[in-house]
Every structure is written in C-alpha cells, then in structure tokens.
Amino acid sequence: MQIEIFELERVQSLWENRVEYNLTESGVHPYTLNELLGEEGAAALANVRLGYGQTNGSIPLRESIAALYPGAGSDNVLVTNGSAEANFVATWGTLDAGDEIVYMVPNYLQIRGISRAMGVTVRPLALRPELAWQPDLDELNTLVTSRTKVIAVCNPNNPTGMTLEPRAMAAVVAAAEHSGAWLFVDEVYRGAELDARDTASFWGRCDRVVITGGLSKAYALPGLRLGWLVGPEAFIEAAWSRTDYTSIAPGILSDEVAQRALEPALRARILERNRSLLRENLVTLREWIARQPVAMTLIPPQAGGMAFIRYDHDINSTVLATRLREEKSVLIVAGDCFGMDGYLRIGFGAEPAYLQRGLDRIGEFLATLA
Numbered sequence: 523m524q525i526e527i528f529e530l531e532r533v534q535s536l537w538e539n540r541v542e543y544n545l546t547e548s549g550v551h552p553y554t555l556n557e558l559l560g561e562e563g564a565a566a567l568a569n570v571r572l573g574y575g576q577t578n579g580s581i582p583l584r585e586s587i588a589a590l591y592p593g594a595g596s597d598n599v600l601v602t603n604g605s606a607e608a609n610f611v612a613t614w615g616t617l618d619a620g621d622e623i624v625y626m627v628p629n630y631l632q633i634r635g636i637s638r639a640m641g642v643t644v645r646p647l648a649l650r651p652e653l654a655w656q657p658d659l660d661e662l663n664t665l666v667t668s669r670t671k672v673i674a675v676c677n678p679n680n681p682t683g684m685t686l687e688p689r690a691m692a693a694v695v696a697a698a699e700h701s702g703a704w705l706f707v708d709e710v711y712r713g714a715e716l717d718a719r720d721t722a723s724f725w726g727r728c729d730r731v732v733i734t735g736g737l738s739k740a741y742a743l744p745g746l747r748l749g750w751l752v753g754p755e756a757f758i759e760a761a762w763s764r765t766d767y768t769s770i771a772p773g774i775l776s777d778e779v780a781q782r783a784l785e786p787a788l789r790a791r792i793l794e795r796n797r798s799l800l801r802e803n804l805v806t807l808r809e810w811i812a813r814q815p816v817a818m819t820l821i822p823p824q825a826g827g828m829a830f831i832r833y834d835h836d837i838n839s840t841v842l843a844t845r846l847r848e849e850k851s852v853l854i855v856a857g858d859c860f861g862m863d864g865y866l867r868i869g870f871g872a873e874p875a876y877l878q879r880g881l882d883r884i885g886e887f888l889a890t891l892a
C-alpha cells in the first residue's frame with residue numbers, strides 16, 4: 523500500500539531537534555517526571571515491574587479516562603500509544619476502499635492520509651476564516667450523504683485552535699445521525715482552552731460517536747505516548763483487536779504515570795499550569811505580531827498551543843519556513859503542510875523566554891523580507 527508523506531510530521535521529525543528554536547509544537551512545554559510527581563512520586567516508579575501490563579490499558583487508567591466522559595465505563599475505553607494510534611486503529615477498522623469520509627480541513631492530516639492510502643474518497647469540509655474558522659453548515663449538509671461512512675472533525679482544531687460553536691456541533695451530530703455515518707472526533711486539544719471553560723465533548727451526543735484523546739497536548743506529556751479511544755463497547759473491542767497488530771500495548775510506565783496524572787487534584791493542577799502558560803504566551807505572541815514589518819492576521823485561538831497566522835507577503839510558506847530554519851535556526855510549520863499557503867503555524871506553548879527569543883529571530887528574518 524502506497525501512503526503519501528505526512529508532511530507536518532516529517533518536517534518536525536527531520537528538524538525539531540536540530541534547530542536552536544523549535545516553535546512547531548502544538549502543545550505545552552512538557553513536564554519532567556519530578557515536576558509532575560515530585561521526587562518521591564517519580565522515584566516510586568523505579569519499583570514498577572516492566573511487564574506488558576494490560577494491553578488495552580490498566581483497569582484503573584481506563585476507569586479514570588471513562589470518568590472524563592459521562593456515561594462511559596472502562597469497556598468504552600481503549601488506551602493507545604498516543605492519540606495517533608487511536609486515530610489509526612479507528613480509521614483502519616472502519617473504512618474500506620470505495621467508502622467516503624467527510625473530513626474537516628485544515629486539520630492534522632493523519633486520518634486523511636490513511637484514508638487516501640486505503641482508497642477512500644475524502645470530501646473536505648472547509649473551516650472558513652471569514653466565519654472565524656467555523657464550517658459553513660449548508661456545505662456540511664451538502665457534503666454528508668447516505669454514502670458517507672465517517673464524518674471526522676478535530677475539536678478544538680489543529681491548526682486554527684478553533685472550537686466548534688454549539689450550533690455547529692449540533693449540525694455535525696444531526697448530519698451523522700441522518701446519514702448513519704460514524705462520527706470521529708479528535709479531542710486531543712480538549713483541556714487546553716485559553717479561557718476557563720472546557721470545550722464540550724461530542725461524547726454521548728449520538729450512538730455512533732468515537733472520541734480520540736490523550737495526554738500529549740492539554741496535559742503537556744507527549745513523551746508518554748499515551749492516548750485513548752472512547753466509543754461504543756463493540757467498536758472498542760474491535761479496535762483493541764487491531765492494536766494486537768500495531769503496538770500490542772501501551773508502555774507500562776506510561777500507564778502508571780497516566781493513572782497519577784488523571785487523579786482529579788493533579789489533573790486540575792496540570793491543566794491550570796498549562797492554560798495559564800498559554801494565556802501569558804498568547805499575549806506575547808499578539809504583541810509580537812503587532813510589531814512585525816510584514817502584516818499578519820491571527821484569529822485568536824481558543825485552545826491549544828498553536829497560532830495559525832496569515833501573512834501578507836508573496837513568499838511561499840515552505841520557502842519562508844525553510845529560509846527561516848536555515849538562516850535563523852528557528853523551526854515553524856508552513857501553511858503548505860495543511861494545504862494552505864500564505865499561513866504559518868507558530869507554536870506558543872514553550873517556556874516564555876524561549877518563545878520570546880524564537881519570535882525575535884523570526885522578526886529579524888521578516889525584516890529582511892520587508
């Protein structure tokens with residue numbers, strides 16, 4: 523099976539550890555184990571026996587995850603290696619050649635890449651900058667038909683940081699119900715809202731809904747590679763049988779750390795630390811944008827550590843990002859990686875001083891263009 527290059531991941535894999543300033547991350551400056559658990563808590567992990575563990579995730583972990591989705595139980599949860607594996611097994615298990623998927627764009631293009639490789643027809647549902655990155659609901663209703671097998675949305679969205687308005691959520695659910703399609707919702711940025719309100723989950727809004735989540739973004743723990751699927755029991759059971767072919771099990775240390783991170787008191791502390799860092803850094807970023815010699819427009823993100831910025835200059839986004847990396851050792855994501863030239867995705871979840879220095883270097887580079 524041929525599969526297209528996943529540009530966003532490839533660019534990051536190639537360069538993120540070879541530049542002085544990596545501003546491609548969409549999450550928040552990650553924790554160390556000592557910061558997360560305290561030295562005693564971290565040291566206690568030394569006693570964990572390094573077996574395979576429970577391959578769909580330990581029962582306590584699945585119970586903690588289920589508690590985040592009212593009405594769900596541990597059998598509604600499959601723990602995976604990152605939300606990337608969750609998306610993979612859900613897609614692989616549901617779609618076949620000749621099927622149709624209605625797919626929100628711009629987006630983290632993993633599900634699109636897998637679908638295309640399988641011979642699935644991908645019908646893009648555009649988020650519209652003129653609607654503050656909401657979809658056009660008439661377009662949604664035209665795109666979704668009885669042929670649609672899956673509707674896939676990312677909420678909050680990567681790269682725009684948009685969260686769907688209640689009426690858009692209701693329209694997506696209604697479209698799924700009318701068509702009989704599965705509704706896949708990647709909610710990995712849920713919990714990383716910049717204001718105090720949680721993004722509403724799609725869980726429980728229709729029978730055929732499958733949620734992707736994980737600890738990489740809102741929890742600032744991407745190195746654990748800890749994600750999950752939440753869905754109807756039969757769907758989760760089938761997805762579990764597919765992880766026998768991918769990674770067998772989540773890492774046992776990650777399962778242990780995740781159990782602790784999801785304890786209510788620590789979970790609340792983690793989310794607050796991350797949200798307050800994002801709030802502070804977004805101010806820095808917006809002030810920086812206002813000072814730039816090249817005009818830029820940002821519809822402020824509602825969640826996540828990324829800003830999808832439109833720039834007003836006739837340089838291609840890949841050329842811009844490549845020159846910035848080569849000339850200033852700063853890595854950002856070109857809009858081209860999302861099929862949207864004229865945009866840049868800048869991660870602002872880093873430590874404040876690091877972010878500021880990285881932005882200063884981008885500013886120096888932009889001055890040479892202007």
Ligand SMILES: Cc1ncc(COP(=O)(O)O)c(C=O)c1O
Pocket residue numbers: 548603604605606607609630676680708710736737738744747748749
């Ligand atoms: C929307 C979305 N889903 C899934 C992933 C994969 O993340 P992970 O496997 O680290 O959970 C990403 C990573 O950027 C993402 O943006």
